[in-house]
Amino acid sequence: MAEGDGVVKSAGRVLGLLQVFAEHRRPMRVSEIAQAMGIPQSSTSMLLKTLTAMGYVSFDAEAKAFRPTLRVALLGAWLNEEFATEGSVDEMMVEMARATADAVILAVENGVWSEYIHVVQSEQDLRYALRPGTKRPLPATNLGRVLLAAKPDDEIERIVRRINAEAAAGDRRFDVATTLDAVHAIRRDGYSFAHNLISSGASVIALPMPVPPGYKPMAIGIGGPTDRLERGQEMILAEMRRLLSQYLGG
The missing domain is CATH 3.30.450.40 (GAF domain)
Known part of the structure; x- marks a missing residue:
């Protein structure tokens, strides 16, 4: 999801992150996500930290990888x-x-x-x-x-x-x-x-x-x-x- 064209940066990055997971369908490391989204790794880390704290992303310390939680799927389940x-x-x-x-x-x-x-x-x-x-x-x-x-x-x-x-x-x-x-x-x-x-x-x-x-x-x-x-x-x-x-x- 490209930034600009009327897209609020923070909202665009959250949805872009979820889209990256939807496309790859596996846990991913910060560096992989940053590359896929085309944004700095520091910004990616802050985004993941926020979504982890909110319960929408989980972190596997052993694999050093993130993945969405079931909470993301349940958001749109009614659709x-x-x-x-x-x-x-x-x-x-x-x-x-x-x-x-x-x-x-x-x-x-x-x-x-x-x-x-x-x-x-x-x-x-x-x-x-x-x-x-x-x-x-x-x-x-x-x-x-x-x-x-x-x-x-x-x-x-x-x-x-x-x-x-x-x-x-x-x-x-x-x-x-x-x-x-x-x-x-x-x-x-x-x-x-x-x-x-x-x-x-x-x-x-x-x-x-x-x-x-x-x-x-x-x-x-x-x-x-x-x-x-x-x-x-x-x-x-x-x-x-x-x-x-x-x-x-x-």
Whole structure:
């Protein structure tokens, strides 16, 4: 989580710390955490000391490593009750990663952006690595296009024109007709799998994720090398749909 852009430094660092643990999923030493967060080790130590005193982080003196406590998980436990009929969204994503052998990305609409709010990384040597907090313009990715597909065409056109109008020199611009064609295909097929939209050789198979009333639209995707996703496309879509139905009833 980058500091600046309206982020209060202390709040940003707390949430950034928790995100580092979520990404690495293991106890970590101060030096590792500082490097992952890109902040001084002295600041990291003070942050960990505070959260340890509050009961949100624990310290293993023998391993000289920190880890979040169950108190962190319990903070948001009530949210899973709204989303998942079985288990949790994180458990579903972990199972999806195991079933498809590639990265699983959860994205939410944030203004004219799709923001990756949770990622379960692939364990394969050749993989598509993404970090939570990554933002892309909605028309730029399969996940973003799935989010757009829930909107009427006139609103999509306004979003694309706004992105183009606010783009800085050198930023990518998007064609309205091309975006609408992609959205119409998603509505017809129920998923998005355009190839190599961001990185050559890497793609995402994306589906809409069912959300309770009152929540922003979300999309979930499997990311990996394009050729591997192409070979496994039918299996990947079947597994994604099976697990969405099992966990979320969607």
